[in-house]
Amino acid sequence: MNAEILARFYGVIPAGGVGTRLWPLSRAAAPKFLHDLTGSGSTLIRATYERMIPLTGDRIMVVTGMAHRTAVLAQLPELADEDLVLESEPKDSAAAIGLAAAILHRRNPDLIMGSFAADQVIGPVEVFQDAVREAIATAATGKIVTIGIRPTLPSSGFGYIRTGAKLEVDGAPSARDVVEFVEKPSEDTARGYLASGDYLWNAGMFVAPVSLMLEHLARNEPALHDGLQEIAAAWDTPERDEVKARIWPTLPKTAIDYAVAEPAAAAGDVAVIPGVFNWDDVGDFAAIGRLNPASESTGITVMGDGARVYSDDASGIVVSDTKRVIALIGIQDVVIVDTPDALLVTTKDHAQSVKKAVEHLKASGDIDVL
Amino acid sequence: MNAEILARFYGVIPAGGVGTRLWPLSRAAAPKFLHDLTGSGSTLIRATYERMIPLTGDRIMVVTGMAHRTAVLAQLPELADEDLVLESEPKDSAAAIGLAAAILHRRNPDLIMGSFAADQVIGPVEVFQDAVREAIATAATGKIVTIGIRPTLPSSGFGYIRTGAKLEVDGAPSARDVVEFVEKPSEDTARGYLASGDYLWNAGMFVAPVSLMLEHLARNEPALHDGLQEIAAAWDTPERDEVKARIWPTLPKTAIDYAVAEPAAAAGDVAVIPGVFNWDDVGDFAAIGRLNPASESTGITVMGDGARVYSDDASGIVVSDTKRVIALIGIQDVVIVDTPDALLVTTKDHAQSVKKAVEHLKASGDIDVL
Numbered sequence: 001m002n003a004e005i006l007a008r009f010y011g012v013i014p015a016g017g018v019g020t021r022l023w024p025l026s027r028a029a030a031p032k033f034l035h036d037l038t039g040s041g042s043t044l045i046r047a048t049y050e051r052m053i054p055l056t057g058d059r060i061m062v063v064t065g066m067a068h069r070t071a072v073l074a075q076l077p078e079l080a081d082e083d084l085v086l087e088s089e090p091k092d093s094a095a096a097i098g099l100a101a102a103i104l105h106r107r108n109p110d111l112i113m114g115s116f117a118a119d120q121v122i123g124p125v126e127v128f129q130d131a132v133r134e135a136i137a138t139a140a141t142g143k144i145v146t147i148g149i150r151p152t153l154p155s156s157g158f159g160y161i162r163t164g165a166k167l168e169v170d171g172a173p174s175a176r177d178v179v180e181f182v183e184k185p186s187e188d189t190a191r192g193y194l195a196s197g198d199y200l201w202n203a204g205m206f207v208a209p210v211s212l213m214l215e216h217l218a219r220n221e222p223a224l225h226d227g228l229q230e231i232a233a234a235w236d237t238p239e240r241d242e243v244k245a246r247i248w249p250t251l252p253k254t255a256i257d258y259a260v261a262e263p264a265a266a267a268g269d270v271a272v273i274p275g276v277f278n279w280d281d282v283g284d285f286a287a288i289g290r291l292n293p294a295s296e297s298t299g300i301t302v303m304g305d306g307a308r309v310y311s312d313d314a315s316g317i318v319v320s321d322t323k324r325v326i327a328l329i330g331i332q333d334v335v336i337v338d339t340p341d342a343l344l345v346t347t348k349d350h351a352q353s354v355k356k357a358v359e360h361l362k363a364s365g366d367i368d369v370l
Numbered sequence: 371m372n373a374e375i376l377a378r379f380y381g382v383i384p385a386g387g388v389g390t391r392l393w394p395l396s397r398a399a400a401p402k403f404l405h406d407l408t409g410s411g412s413t414l415i416r417a418t419y420e421r422m423i424p425l426t427g428d429r430i431m432v433v434t435g436m437a438h439r440t441a442v443l444a445q446l447p448e449l450a451d452e453d454l455v456l457e458s459e460p461k462d463s464a465a466a467i468g469l470a471a472a473i474l475h476r477r478n479p480d481l482i483m484g485s486f487a488a489d490q491v492i493g494p495v496e497v498f499q500d501a502v503r504e505a506i507a508t509a510a511t512g513k514i515v516t517i518g519i520r521p522t523l524p525s526s527g528f529g530y531i532r533t534g535a536k537l538e539v540d541g542a543p544s545a546r547d548v549v550e551f552v553e554k555p556s557e558d559t560a561r562g563y564l565a566s567g568d569y570l571w572n573a574g575m576f577v578a579p580v581s582l583m584l585e586h587l588a589r590n591e592p593a594l595h596d597g598l599q600e601i602a603a604a605w606d607t608p609e610r611d612e613v614k615a616r617i618w619p620t621l622p623k624t625a626i627d628y629a630v631a632e633p634a635a636a637a638g639d640v641a642v643i644p645g646v647f648n649w650d651d652v653g654d655f656a657a658i659g660r661l662n663p664a665s666e667s668t669g670i671t672v673m674g675d676g677a678r679v680y681s682d683d684a685s686g687i688v689v690s691d692t693k694r695v696i697a698l699i700g701i702q703d704v705v706i707v708d709t710p711d712a713l714l715v716t717t718k719d720h721a722q723s724v725k726k727a728v729e730h731l732k733a734s735g736d737i738d739v740l
Contacts, residue, residue: 024695024697308736310727310730310731310734310736312723312726312727312730313720313723323711324710324711324712324713324739325394325711325712325713325731325736325739326712326713326715327394327712327713327714327715327716327724327727327731328715328716329714329715329716329717329720329723329724329726329727330716330717330719330720330723331704331715331716331717331720334701334715336713336715338713340694341693341694341695342694342695342696342697343694343695343696343697343706343708343713344697344699345696345697345698345699345701345704345706345715346697346698346699346700346701347699347700347701349700350683350699350700350701353682353683353699353700354697354699356682356699357680357682357697357699360680360682361680361695361697364680366678366680366695369694369695
């Protein structure tokens, strides 16, 4: 890819989502992206940022909740003030990614944005970066480009991307047309998708000319588009805070998939690069177990600097956010998450049910621990 | 029984033993007898004390560790200063019960002592008190009398008492001779004991003339006997503390079973009253489950005033010593003990293995949580 095209590239990291299935580790005040869930020494948002630097340099914008300002800046001290977009309330992905597109478009209408969620685990990074380079080259031909993940099992937990004809793009040998995005399927349907070889997991990665993003947004969500343009017009001026405070709360809440990706695919404007890197959205504690091998001597995966774990005839995962001694005796595939104000005890098989517990606690008024 | 005999009766409560299998609830600084393990609202030592009052009035002596002075007095504010025997270090049951016998003997050589551990659960109390009355009547004939528990299962966790011929004692229709005390048997042997009907569980309950206790102690452990007599001679004088501090650390460490009960039985001096009350020594968390029924709606036994437990498809026991939210999901027969500095997660089937964990923690230097 020529340097001129790469110079048009700007990274965007939407950092939202509590990660309810990782409660009580992940919670409103300390969402998933602020944790090191792989034992790498980096939080997920820091790892996401560093994965993009070779492509973007410091041209990276972060969109997150107002409450996370201090924590995000502690993780990303390099971040410029005008590249930190703080939401006064959550407005879903169309508003978050759309505002980034609108601000960048004001700065330079030729920019190509690449939006990658702050809470995914990806490796090897070089393979990921190669896929992004192909996506940039394809986006430069006037496409919204997603990077789809090659499925490894018939998951009913992800949306899928149905791939179409191969595209002829210089610098993007694996680019294909996208026929459609499909919602989370049944497990049976997912088995068919896996067997066909035509489907990829939708990981919410978008690389696209900002102008094309805004064009589709204007067509499908005109009120949202106009509001975002109004904020963007004030962004690099002294009126930024005042205008954002006035407009943001009035914006409609919708997902980028509905507002842009799906209608753009129907219009023939979406391409896909198959991602052959390892990818995990760390959706639950079973994922923590996959990403962090158990100690060979004890059979236990332990996460947490201060953890003091004793085990006898036990296996599973201990995530410790305290300095307490934790003794596990005669219990298998257990998941224990120990935090100062909440304790979760479950099994790997029930990792998905954690969300239900959080909903129950919310309903019963135990919001202090959410 | 005539009032004259009952007037000779004095209660003794040895309050020792950490209750290692109930860690981390029970521990050195807060042993088993200082906990309410039945949800009755009373600690075990308070319940033990109140069970004896109808027989003794306030004539009750407590032998416990120096460290528990404040906690024991908080539980038993009625306790007279001269009836609180504080051990500067643990010296096992022969020294503890023997010192009580020696002090009481100084006060009145005709006294009959009744020694009952501080950490057992007994009911109905009237049935227990009837058994003690029979034991007092039998002791008055010049016997060391134990109250043995009618076995309900072939337990290999208790010592047994082999009963002999029926005795003819006024006021003690169920009194029998004791042939011998036997150590904890194998489960097979225990099955034989249960089938024979000749064996009772040894619950460590002794009712005996203090003079007869001291006589056997002098015969079997003369050094211990002489040391205890020296402390007893100073007990109700200003020299109490000085003499105790000097002598106690030099005393031999042995169990009352070896020092008195077994040799006395061999000499034909021991009788037994079969106890037909319910009895539990609350030896482990499985016992906590037996003694505290699970909630019908959740299947979980919850102990702890501040407990905030959410469960979904789970069963077992939660003992909470914190105000944390505890969420249990998809896990059966679990035992969770949540304290500020230590957490235990095990199953009812592994309740006995908790002791091993404590030994491991001791060996690895984690004594702050023991």
